[in-house]
Amino acid sequence: MARTVDPARHEARRLVIIDAALTVFAERGYDGATTAEICRRARIGSGTFFHYFPTKLDLLLAILRLGTDETREQTERYAGRTDALGVLLDMVANGADEAAEPRMPGFVQAVAGVMHLPEVAAALEEDTRAQRDVLLPWVRLGQRTGEIRTDLPPARITSWLYLLTDGFLGRIATEEDFTAQEEKATLIDTARRFLTP
Amino acid sequence: MARTVDPARHEARRLVIIDAALTVFAERGYDGATTAEICRRARIGSGTFFHYFPTKLDLLLAILRLGTDETREQTERYAGRTDALGVLLDMVANGADEAAEPRMPGFVQAVAGVMHLPEVAAALEEDTRAQRDVLLPWVRLGQRTGEIRTDLPPARITSWLYLLTDGFLGRIATEEDFTAQEEKATLIDTARRFLTP
DNA sequence: CAATTATTAGAGCAGTCACTCCATCAATGC
DNA sequence: GCATTGATGGAGTGACTGCTCTAATAATTG
Numbered sequence: 001m002a003r004t005v006d007p008a009r010h011e012a013r014r015l016v017i018i019d020a021a022l023t024v025f026a027e028r029g030y031d032g033a034t035t036a037e038i039c040r041r042a043r044i045g046s047g048t049f050f051h052y053f054p055t056k057l058d059l060l061l062a063i064l065r066l067g068t069d070e071t072r073e074q075t076e077r078y079a080g081r082t083d084a085l086g087v088l089l090d091m092v093a094n095g096a097d098e099a100a101e102p103r104m105p106g107f108v109q110a111v112a113g114v115m116h117l118p119e120v121a122a123a124l125e126e127d128t129r130a131q132r133d134v135l136l137p138w139v140r141l142g143q144r145t146g147e148i149r150t151d152l153p154p155a156r157i158t159s160w161l162y163l164l165t166d167g168f169l170g171r172i173a174t175e176e177d178f179t180a181q182e183e184k185a186t187l188i189d190t191a192r193r194f195l196t197p
Numbered sequence: 198m199a200r201t202v203d204p205a206r207h208e209a210r211r212l213v214i215i216d217a218a219l220t221v222f223a224e225r226g227y228d229g230a231t232t233a234e235i236c237r238r239a240r241i242g243s244g245t246f247f248h249y250f251p252t253k254l255d256l257l258l259a260i261l262r263l264g265t266d267e268t269r270e271q272t273e274r275y276a277g278r279t280d281a282l283g284v285l286l287d288m289v290a291n292g293a294d295e296a297a298e299p300r301m302p303g304f305v306q307a308v309a310g311v312m313h314l315p316e317v318a319a320a321l322e323e324d325t326r327a328q329r330d331v332l333l334p335w336v337r338l339g340q341r342t343g344e345i346r347t348d349l350p351p352a353r354i355t356s357w358l359y360l361l362t363d364g365f366l367g368r369i370a371t372e373e374d375f376t377a378q379e380e381k382a383t384l385i386d387t388a389r390r391f392l393t394p
Numbered sequence: 395c396a397a398t399t400a401t402t403a404g405a406g407c408a409g410t411c412a413c414t415c416c417a418t419c420a421a422t423g424c
Numbered sequence: 425g426c427a428t429t430g431a432t433g434g435a436g437t438g439a440c441t442g443c444t445c446t447a448a449t450a451a452t453t454g
Binding site: 047050055 | 410413
Binding site: 013046048051 | 432433434435
């Protein structure tokens with residue numbers, strides 16, 4: 001046998017492609033993004049592209065999975081805290097900051113456009129589930145301590161928090177002068193209004 | 198000259214195509230919807246299709262314009278009322294009812310996916326503007342009477358109401374058990390929490 | 395009826411794009 | 425050094441799709 005791959009190099013190259021794809025997807029949507037354009041931005045040939053990802057769709061799914069993983073890793077950051085409402089609002093604030101990344105809103109819209117593909121729908125449901133699993137314990141805690149309203153079951157409260165950040169991204173993508181920076185405070189305030197009894 | 202067209206017949210045929218397209222766009226997204234499939238559903242040949250709409254994109258834009266017109270017509274329905282908050286919440290409730298139309302969420306996602314096309318972006322901005330123009334007078338009135346918070350300028354309040362109904366549609370499209378029927382009450386309550394001082 | 399024009403269907407075309415294939419290169423183990 | 429195998433680029437391909445073209449038909453007017 002010869003040459004066992006350098007996994008770090010492989011992973012780095014993968015990330016270069018993913019980064020380029022994120023840009024092109026955000027700019028042109030999923031179908032509008034040609035593999036040729038992604039290759040150009042990543043400075044690779046199409047042969048290399050398909051060496052790393054079997055299909056264009058697999059590349060999209062890989063990006064989505066990356067986001068879901070990031071969501072899951074969020075859990076650790078809040079370990080040890082006891083102020084449920086504060087943690088939830090911090091998480092919402094975090095979402096607002098992510099929305100400030102210029103490619104984010106466009107990418108989310110692009111994904112929405114191919115939600116009819118079962119694989120994409122499944123990936124998004126997985127993301128929703130991850131988000132919910134991260135939020136749920138804090139919602140439950142807040143309901144126990146009375147910080148958070150109890151007229152809605154915890155799972156539905158998490159859905160509504162997702163709704164807020166998702167709608168936030170949509171507005172940023174559509175309205176010229178609706179910016180993450182300026183509206184962040186209102187987002188947090190709206191979340192608080194929603195969460196408190 | 199011979200044969201002046203029957204405009205009613207023409208319009209009816211147009212609407213058949215639009216209706217078919219709405220279904221196919223909602224099911225498969227914009228790019229995923231082939232003109233052939235739309236023709237099949239509308240029971241017409243492709244020649245007829247392009248007789249009514251010069252391009253597939255024009256068909257999409259026609260649908261969007263129809264929605265914007267409908268938004269504008271809403272104005273009349275609330276003439277004479279003086280309870281600004283009540284009117285705004287009725288409008289939000291109305292949005293929730295529209296979200297219950299099965300094709301609506303999918304269609305909105307489909308449109309999101311092609312927002313990178315300038316014509317679509319323009320149409321959506323036009324829709325946002327129409328929505329805002331309908332809401333603005335009531336927000337102003339409510340702020341004057343003290344029913345509605347005054348810490349945000351009227352235009353931004355309308356953006357946030359749009360955000361809520363838009364996020365609502367997104368959740369319905371993504372989450373299996375997030376239904377317009379069940380969540381309508383929460384939407385109205387959330388809008389109230391947002392609007393009141 | 396004849397002339398004119400809108401309407402309709404659908405075969406075919408031109409262009410595009412995801413993906414394949416192959417030749418070359420680079421790195422490792424023996 | 426040489427064999428082996430992964431990595432890479434890019435020309436080529438097959439399938440698909442938006443749209444055009446043509447020919448036939450239906451409706452209307454004088």
